[in-house]
Amino acid sequence: MSDHTGTQTSYWIETAPGVPRPALTEDITVDVAVVGGGVAGLSTAWEVARDGRSVAVLEAGRLAEGVTGYTTAKLSALHSLVYQRLRRTRGADGARLYGRSQLEAIGRAAELVDELGIDCDWETAPAFTYATDHDRVSEVRAEAEAAREAGLPAEFVTDTDLPFPVAGAVRVADQVQFHPRKYLLALAEALARGGGQLYEHTRVVGLHEGEPCRLTTEAGHTVTARHVVVATHYPIFDRAMLFARLSPRREVVLTAPIDAGRAPQGMYITPEENTRSIRTTPYQDGTRLLIVTGEHFTPGTSDTGEHLARLADWATEHFGPLEFRHRWATQDNDSSDTVPLVGLLHPASRHTYVATGFGGWGLSSGVMAGLLLSALIDGREPPWAQLYDPRRVGTVLREAPAFLKYQAKVAQHFVGDRVAPFIGGGSLDDVAPGDGAVLRVGGHVCAVSRDDSGQLHAVSARCTHLGCLVAFNRAEQAWECPCHGSRFDIDGRVMQGPAVRPLEQRDV
Incomplete structure (x- = not known):
């Protein structure tokens, strides 16, 4: 990267x-x-x-x-396009309960900030779910109606302070961005x-x-x-x-300083373009720090670096030349309903x-x-x-x-990962510095990586959670399980669950 x-x-x-x-x-x-x-x-x-x-x-x-x-630290009850789906699956009462519980949570956090005197860059700002595709305007308009019915102060708008036009957006006032x-x-x-x-x-x-x-x-x-x-x-x-009933996904995040006069004041998200989320936070010398998120993918299925490059190109296209200061990836779990x-x-x-x-x-x-x-x-x-x-x-x-669509993908890994060891190939010499591969070495299925100094690191390639084969994330130098999202460092130590045991060491 x-x-x-x-x-x-x-x-x-x-x-x-x-x-x-x-x-x-x-x-x-x-x-x-x-x-x-x-x-x-x-x-x-x-x-x-x-x-x-x-x-x-x-x-x-x-x-x-x-x-x-x-x-990305948005404390909001507007969760993309969730309310029309809730109205369909849980009924109007279910959507209202969801909205009420989320708004109460924001209020509770505000109470604690005041009570404890917490200095955490707390800012009240409107939250938006937007679309640039005119074919999705009806969907966004329906979300505004569903969110309003659920008790949020939601409205449909076409004007925002983004530096590019939108076809329509849901706007909910008085949401929060802060330093978590x-x-x-x-x-x-x-x-x-x-x-x-x-x-x-x-x-x-x-x-x-x-x-x-x-x-x-x-x-x-x-x-x-x-x-x-x-x-x-x-x-x-x-x-x-x-x-x-859970499916893990990762997204990448980029930050860059931006002049306060050009910084969006609201918090924005769109499901388009494999998700794009935008907000800013106070930074140095009166500037704001632009935080752009998106490019979600299943852990262990693609390299973070490719997604970061795409997100960087998108941010530069929409906000002009940027000097990126931080990059990271975050992981979330979606429930089946x-x-x-x-x-x-x-x-x-x-x-x-x-x-x-x-x-x-x-x-x-x-x-x-x-x-x-x-x-x-x-x-x-x-x-x-x-x-x-x-x-x-x-x-x-x-x-x-x-639910079945995701479980079918997991099943493919359970079956395929037990066949792969007998049809795999490759050599230790093929593993370049900074890279990794799953190889069959001495009868064992090994996750082999080579650090920048040229030293080999080898561990078992089977996730200690349920036995799926891990895959190497070059950009983050980590082994990731595509089944349930467990992550390990190059020496097999657990970085993220559900696994609680490290990958076993292998002598290659």
């Missing part, structure tokens, strides 16, 4: 490094154990602590540095001051459901809790079979909960999940609890075509 697309780092992580937290080094007992320290996990921990319960957050990496650290890590790290600090336990570099690998529940960490420590919340973005436990899965983990669960399937809108949905899960743990049931219930069946069946 050429340097013209900026340094490979998230602006949010670069500008808010955070205070290191210790790893768990002993067995502990708490009322609520939260697995995952992103927006959903920290929001849930905050809410249950406010209810008077002791809580521990167990994060495999750094707090708010996983998926949340790579977001500054917000969440401040929340974590307040939680710690109140007695909450926060642990980093503490990977959870086992769950025993019962009364009480028990979690086991990679280091062998036990966390005993009355309630457990799995907020790892993609659930790390398969007993609920949620992996069959559009709505996130937040609630009890599976039908037999009594004290184990999950939050997943945010479909690219994890900030508002993560805050919503904290409110919903804390209420359920407290014995209360918000009006939208059934809407998000992971145990729902009817809507999944109504969305069967989309």
Whole structure:
């Protein structure tokens, strides 16, 4: 990947490094154990602590540095074209409950910013879903109507402050853009001051459901809790079979300084051109930082560098010459019926909960999940609890075509990846510096990469989640599973779940 697309780092992580937290080094007992320290996990921990319960957050990496650290950071209830689909699949009442829950989440975040005095570049701005294709105007107009019926202050417009014309757009006023890590790290600090336990570099690998529940960490420590919340973005436990109802996707992000006078004031997204999302944030010397996102793809199916190049070309075409400062990729999970899965983990669960399937809108949905899960743990049931219930069946069946289409792709990998080792070829000498390949070496299927110094790195090519073959992402120097989105570094260490175990080392 050429340097013209900026340094490979998230602006949010670069500008808010955070205070290191210790790893768990002993067995502990708490009322609520939260697995995952992103927006959903920290929001849930905050809410249950406010209810008077002791809580521990167990994060495999750094707090708010996983998926949340790579977001585009829009806190909005306008989720592309979701409301007309919800009106069709969940009825007008379901769409209203969705809109109401998302708006309440935005309000809750605003309350905490004021209450805790959080400095997080909080800005109120309108959100837009737009189309440039005149053939899609009726679709956008229908979304404006559905969103308005769902309770959002939505309107159909044709004028925006984008530097190019649009055929039509949904506009929703008073949405929010902010610095997600500054917000969440401040929340974590307040939680710690109140007695909450926060642990980093503490990977959870086992769950025993019962009364009480028990979690086991990679280091062998036990966390005993009355309630457990799995907020790892993609659930790390398969007993609920949620992996069959989730499809992972990655998108790339570019940033570039832009003169404040030319910067769009709103937050924009379009499903056209393989998705384009645009917003800005305060930057240096009175300028704004343009943040452009898009080019979604399934992990392990294409190289991030190609998508970054296309996005850079698009941004330059529409905004003029740009000096790109940052580039990164983010990963999201789509549920088979559009709505996130937040609630009890599976039908037999009594004290184990999950939050997943945010479909690219994890900030508002993560805050919503904290409110919903804390209420359920407290014995209360918000009006939208059934809407998000992971145990729902009817809507999944109504969305069967989309569900079956994705599962067919996964099935191809399950079957093909077990045949490939016997028909594959290639040589270690074929692996160039900075590249990687899946090869059959000494009877083993190996994921072999060569770093820039020429040194070989070899690990098992079978994902430790369910055994699909990984593929190499040259731009990010990572092995990715196309089935469920697990990601590993060149030495096999887990970068992203649902896998919790590393790829085995291979001697080549």
